[in-house]
Amino acid sequence: MPARSAPESIPSTEILNTLGEFIASPPDGTPPEVVEALARMGGNSADPLPPLLFFEAVEQSPIAISITDAQAIILYANRAFEELTGYTRDEVLGHNESLLSNNATPTNIYQQLWRTIQARQTWSGTLVNRTKWGGDYLAELIITPVIDRDGELKYFLGMHRDVTKVHALEGALHQQKARLETVLDAAPVIVALLDSAGRVILDNQEYKRLLGELQGREPAEVLRAALGEQLGLDPFVACLEQGRAFKNIEVSLDIRGQSSTRWFACSLNPVDESDASARSYFGESMPGERRLLLLANDITSRRREIERAHLENLRARLAEQQLMHGMREALAAAVYQIQVPLNVIQAASGMLRDGVGHPEILATLLDQINESGIKALATLTAALPEETREAGVRVNVNKLLRQVLELETQRLLADGIVVDWRPATLLPELNGHKNQLRAMFKHLIDNAIQALRESGRANRELVLTTRPLDRGVEVEIQDNGRGIASEDRYRVFEPFHIGWRDRRGRSGMGLALSQEIVNAHGGSIEVDPDFTGGCLMRLSLNAVFADD
Structure with a gap:
């Protein structure tokens, strides 16, 4: 539709002032109906407001206001409209409101808008508009039809404001909420937020998973009962009413359909929410509602490992007791059998002293001594525990040394020994017998601790160094203790x-067994002859295979 230009006219202010003077003192003969109609524009016929006031109120409104005819041709736009859109009044008068349209708004929105206002109903919604400079903004728009006295639809009153920043804040809020939900759902911990009545108002996927395993029973209530039995009080009441917090309380649950008990480490924390009422806008806030944050970490696997370790320790102690009992019995039998040749030797010795010993008799006695000795030796040999063959596995020497240091921590602290741990950053793993190597390192560190203890030094230092070799690993165990004399460098093994x-x-x-273990790993062990001020034990380890 071709734009029509605004006709030249008398300034609006002058017209409105003249109209106000006419209402205040109408000329003689003016029909009273005209005066009454004009006076109604002021709201109070006895004391009408000047029409200029209505114009200025609209003109100075901070909301963009435009008036169009029934075909949406702009007839009027206020100053806020000019500031928001960038168009001057002269640039939009006579043009359709679609001048501000942006293709980002779906067509069905415009269709619904037009149907609503054509039905003489007010429409409100949000459109994507475009400024004169091509910038987009979100417009929150209200369009009201204006009906004349005859009931005809003559004009439309449109008011809109820029809500782009509000939309950006809402988007940021939704994005932050989505991030929070993603983090909560990805967390391997049960998380639930409960209101003051104990109802769940927020949970994550782990909570929902447990809800499914409990076959509809609320996990919060199940954990509440287990915690109450453990603590001897209602933890939810203590947390919500008294503000108490509970950390890592371990409870067990027997879940129907699962063969083993599940264990959870539970924490409860009170969360005080801020007052969101209108009164709190200027800081006069009332105490908000207290919430309860429930965290439950499934520690079933850890508990099983602890129980397994306990059983292994118990099994090892029982095996050790049985071994000691068997060795005692064997030694007692050996002592009994050794007593026989000793008695025979005493008898033969007495015969010789008395001069009555006959060679044949002495030979018989010696045969008895030999036979008894063989029996005693066989008994002692049978009492030796059978050595178990350990399979070769991938071994990290740094890890083994750290384990031994952890075992020796109490002794090191008690003797005031400072440990300087110098592991190689990249140390190749090798095939080896892990338990043998661990025992060897313990022998060597025990020797270093004993040497430092006997040295009487005030400053006691133990240095452990590892470094890679072409086909294995080198380890140095150095102490500033009493050292080893040069003539004993080989005898100590x-x-x-x-x-x-x-x-x-x-x-x-200790060192003899250590040398045997090193030899089994194709390596060597030596006392550094050039090191002074203590002892430096250097050993190399190479890979071995499972059958070696």
């Missing part, structure tokens, strides 16, 4: 050699 001042409880087999 002999069985039953004891070089300690305090020999109690020492078998002299």
Whole structure:
């Protein structure tokens, strides 16, 4: 439709002022109906408001206002309209409101808008509009039909404001909510937020999964009962009414259809929400409702590992007791059998002293001694526990050393020993006998601790170093203790050699066994002859295979 230009006219202000003066003192002969109709524009016929006031109120309104005819041709636009759209009044008068349209608004929205206002009903909604400079903005729009005295639809009054920032804030809020839900659903922990009545108002996927496993029973109530039995009080009441928090309370649940007990570590925290009422706008807030945050971590696998470790420890202790009992019985039998040749030896010795010993008699006695000795040796040999063959596995030497250090922590602290741990950043794993290597490292570290203890030094240091080799790993165990004399560098590896001042409880087999384990791994062990100020034990380990 071709745009029509606004006709030249007398300024609106002058017309409105003249109309106000006419109403205030109408000329003689003016029909009273005209005066009454004009006076109604002011609301109070006895004291009518000047028409200029209505015009200025619309003109100065901070909301963009436009008036169109029945075909949506713009007849009037206020200053806020100009500021928001970028168009001057002269640029939009005589043009259709579609001048502001943006193709981003779906067609069905415009169709629904037009049907509504043609039915003489007010339409409100949001459109994507475009400014004069091509920028897009969200317009919150209200269009009201204007009906004349004869009931004819003559004009439309449109008011809209820019809600782009509000939409951006709402989008950010929805995005933040989506992120929060994603994090909660991805968390491997049961999370639920409960209101003051104990009803769940927010939960995550782990909570819903447990709800399914409980076959419709509310997990919060099930955990509440288990916690109450554990603590001897109602934890939800204590948390909601007294503000108490509970951390990592372990409870067990027997779930129907599952063969084993499930374990959960539960935490309860009170959460005070802020007052969202209108009164709180200026800071005069009332106490908000208290919520309860329930966290439950499934620790079933950890509990099973603890129970398995406990059973393994118990099994090992029982096996050790049985072994000790068997060794006691074997040693008692050996002692009994050794007593026989000792008695024979005593008898033969007495015969020799008395000069009555006959060679044949002495030979018979010696045969008896030999036979009894063989029996005693066989008994002792049978009492030796059978050595179990350990399969070769992938071994991380750094990990084994850390485990031994953890086992020795109490002794190291008690003796005031400072450990300087220098592991290689990248250390290749090798095939080896893990338990043998762990026992070997413990022998060597025990020796270093004993050497530091006997040295009497105030500053005691233990340095552990690992480094990679071409086909294996090198380990150095260094201490600033009493050291090893040069003439004893090889003797210390002999069985039953004891070089300690305090020999109690020492078998002299630690380094001999260590050398045997190193040899089994195709390596070597030595005392560094050039190191002074203590002892430096250097060993290399190579890969072994499962059958070695």
